[in-house]
Amino acid sequence: MDMLASFLPAGVAHHAPVLIVVVPLIAAAVAAFMPRGVMAWSVALATSVIVAILAFGLLGQVGAHGVVSYDVGGWAPPHGIEIRLDRLNVPILLLLGVLGVLSLIYALPSVADEIAKKQQALFYSAFLVCFSGLIGVTIAGDAFNVFVFLEISSIATYTIIAMGVGKDRRALTASYNYLVLGTIGATFFVIGVGFLYMATGTLNMADMAAVLEQNGHNRVTQAAFAFIVVGLGLKAAMFPLHVWLPNAYAFAPNFVTAFLASTATKVAFYALVRFVFSIFHPDVAFVSMSFTWLFAVVGVIAMMVASVQAVFQTDARRLLAYSSVAQVGYMMLGLGMGTAAGLSAGLLHLMNHALMKGALFMALGAFALNFGVRRVKDLAGLGKTMPASAMAFTVAGLSLVGVPLTVGFTSKWYLVTAALERGWWWAVAALMISSLLALAYVARLLAAIWMENPPSHHGEVAQRRLAPWMVLVPMLILAAANVYFFFHADPLVGLAQAAADAVMGGR
Amino acid sequence: MSPHLILRIVSKLLIPLIVVFGFYVHFHGDFGPGGGFQAGVIIAVAVILYALIFGMDEARRAVPPVAVRYGAALGVLIYVGTGVLTMFMNGAGEPLNFLDYDALHPDQSHHSGQHYGILLVELGVLTTVTSVMLAIFYAFAGRVPDIKDEDW
Numbered sequence: 001m002d003m004l005a006s007f008l009p010a011g012v013a014h015h016a017p018v019l020i021v022v023v024p025l026i027a028a029a030v031a032a033f034m035p036r037g038v039m040a041w042s043v044a045l046a047t048s049v050i051v052a053i054l055a056f057g058l059l060g061q062v063g064a065h066g067v068v069s070y071d072v073g074g075w076a077p078p079h080g081i082e083i084r085l086d087r088l089n090v091p092i093l094l095l096l097g098v099l100g101v102l103s104l105i106y107a108l109p110s111v112a113d114e115i116a117k118k119q120q121a122l123f124y125s126a127f128l129v130c131f132s133g134l135i136g137v138t139i140a141g142d143a144f145n146v147f148v149f150l151e152i153s154s155i156a157t158y159t160i161i162a163m164g165v166g167k168d169r170r171a172l173t174a175s176y177n178y179l180v181l182g183t184i185g186a187t188f189f190v191i192g193v194g195f196l197y198m199a200t201g202t203l204n205m206a207d208m209a210a211v212l213e214q215n216g217h218n219r220v221t222q223a224a225f226a227f228i229v230v231g232l233g234l235k236a237a238m239f240p241l242h243v244w245l246p247n248a249y250a251f252a253p254n255f256v257t258a259f260l261a262s263t264a265t266k267v268a269f270y271a272l273v274r275f276v277f278s279i280f281h282p283d284v285a286f287v288s289m290s291f292t293w294l295f296a297v298v299g300v301i302a303m304m305v306a307s308v309q310a311v312f313q314t315d316a317r318r319l320l321a322y323s324s325v326a327q328v329g330y331m332m333l334g335l336g337m338g339t340a341a342g343l344s345a346g347l348l349h350l351m352n353h354a355l356m357k358g359a360l361f362m363a364l365g366a367f368a369l370n371f372g373v374r375r376v377k378d379l380a381g382l383g384k385t386m387p388a389s390a391m392a393f394t395v396a397g398l399s400l401v402g403v404p405l406t407v408g409f410t411s412k413w414y415l416v417t418a419a420l421e422r423g424w425w426w427a428v429a430a431l432m433i434s435s436l437l438a439l440a441y442v443a444r445l446l447a448a449i450w451m452e453n454p455p456s457h458h459g460e461v462a463q464r465r466l467a468p469w470m471v472l473v474p475m476l477i478l479a480a481a482n483v484y485f486f487f488h489a490d491p492l493v494g495l496a497q498a499a500a501d502a503v504m505g506g507r
Numbered sequence: 508m509s510p511h512l513i514l515r516i517v518s519k520l521l522i523p524l525i526v527v528f529g530f531y532v533h534f535h536g537d538f539g540p541g542g543g544f545q546a547g548v549i550i551a552v553a554v555i556l557y558a559l560i561f562g563m564d565e566a567r568r569a570v571p572p573v574a575v576r577y578g579a580a581l582g583v584l585i586y587v588g589t590g591v592l593t594m595f596m597n598g599a600g601e602p603l604n605f606l607d608y609d610a611l612h613p614d615q616s617h618h619s620g621q622h623y624g625i626l627l628v629e630l631g632v633l634t635t636v637t638s639v640m641l642a643i644f645y646a647f648a649g650r651v652p653d654i655k656d657e658d659w
Contacts, residue, residue, distance in 0.1 A: 015594055018605040026587050032580035074607035125580070 024132035037120025052097030084141030189231025254365025296336030302329025381454030543629030547636025582635025
């Protein structure tokens with residue numbers, strides 16, 4: 001930590017909190033100027049590397065000082081716009097930076113295959129806007145800017161999902177559905193923020209928390225809580241509000257799916273944690289009631305229902321998308337326990353799930369790139385024709401089930417431990433059943449990949465065809481991370497526990 | 508003799524005035540209602556009126572779609588560039604933060620820097636809003652065939 005705190009030059013270190021969101025924004029404009037897709041891609045990749053470096057630097061700063069605050073425009077909070085980093089949002093920032101780099105390495109061959117040449121530069125530009133929006137949500141210190149950045153990222157997301165139209169026209173309706181629902185979610189969220197502003201007279205989140213603690217709660221703040229939970233729940237694909245997700249993930253370009261699946265819902269989940277734990281407090285009666293009767297319940301239902309739905313999907317990416325909804329359920333269950341152990345288990349699962357789903361969607365993208373396969377039954381024989389990608393897929397798939405020696409086991413272990421601490425035996429049972437269901441749908445994919453023979457076309461058996469190295473390397477890194485962080489769980493577990501302690505132990 | 512003589516001449520007279528009014532709204536934005544967004548819309552409306560009267564091809568020749576695309580990006584760069592500029596200009600020796608307009612002008616007693624900063628930022632907004640309005644207009648207008656003269 002101490003080493004991390006000082007590797008950035010002093011001037012950069014001072015401005016790092018704002019640079020991390022400004023650099024992608026500048027790069028988005030620069031990428032739009034680029035005449036060719038490859039040049040825009042270089043800009044995007046360089047940006048993501050800078051973001052990752054800044055995120056590591058900020059991790060060090062937060063490790064040293066606890067909270068890093070930056071006054072935009074020199075106006076001090078609570079009146080000015082504050083950028084605020086603490087132990088809760090720095091891990092999310094790190095996740096965004098690292099997965100941004102990995103998925104952008106992967107992007108070049110994948111995007112070249114899926115998106116028309118003259119649209120590529122603008123596609124990377126839209127992606128960078130989305131990237132900077134997600135970073136903005138993570139670092140914003142006031143509630144209104146969370147909304148602004150949420151909208152920036154969402155609008156860019158609708159665009160890049162719709163770019164899947166090159167391969168499948170249904171991308172347009174998927175994106176449109178997401179647009180309608182996402183806008184409703186954002187509206188609910190901003191209504192909630194408006195109510196909070198009415199009740200507290202401030203938009204700064206730390207200030208809001210202080211005022212609420214002093215003045216207590218009333219109907220207005222309760223309504224605000226409900227609106228905010230529904231709004232952010234929509235963005236985070238909390239169970240009954242997840243209907244936009246399967247189609248959006250299934251028809252978006254592969255690179256977009258890989259990136260969004262490992263970051264976008266995570267950022268919304270972070271925002272939910274920030275509001276529920278930091279602004280409202282778990283000790284408040286209606287908040288703690290919502291833990292048991294809302295988050296835990298919808299979490300468990302999501303774990304069951306979405307997993308069952310996943311088992312019966314024919315499209316491979318839709319299958320994994322339903323699994324993502326189920327995994328959000330795990331995180332909601334962790335949140336719903338309302339204890340530091342539960343929240344840290346949920347956050348640990350958030351990071352681990354990013355590692356798994358990143359690798360899984362990248363592997364599916366590689367299959368689609370080489371053979372154009374999308375349905376589960378078309379995955380037949382890929383273990384023989386694309387062994388490296390199939391291996392990465394297998395490792396990440398087993399991690400998704402929660403097999404020992406993978407990170408999936410680690411986070412489920414922590415979830416079970418936290419549930420037992422709370423005395424929630426039914427949650428443990430739900431976790432077990434959901435893991436069995438995960439085994440069922442992952443087994444369907446793995447059986448097709450490894451057990452069946454490669455298809456033959458006019459008597460000609462499909463030949464071995466390795467994915468390009470730019471696709472393989474980030475995928476294998478993520479798959480390896482799934483195993484590595486089982487044996488070296490301390491860094492991730494440490495981050496998650498520090499994050500949970502930061503919001504739980506605040507008062 | 509081309510048809511719609513009155514429409515053509517009146518709009519030729521009006522279009523420069525609309526643009527001037529757009530800039531008035533922009534530069535007056537920090538004293539009264541208005542600002543970059545509204546000004547951008549008004550300036551875009553001038554071009555849209557031109558397209559309605561003289562046809563899409565003429566409008567595309569006057570404001571090419573490429574310029575619209577670059578204009579949208581340029582506006583963002585002006586806005587962000589202002590913020591980055593203030594980070595590099597250290598007013599009175601102490602480091603200033605992103606978008607701290609006081610760096611832009613030495614006259615601290617009247618906060619002239621704040622004035623210039625807002626104008627610059629709004630100029631970026633104006634550029635992007637004009638461009639995006641036109642981009643949306645071009646995208647929609649480009650989809651349908653132009654209305655034939657007999658159909659007016």
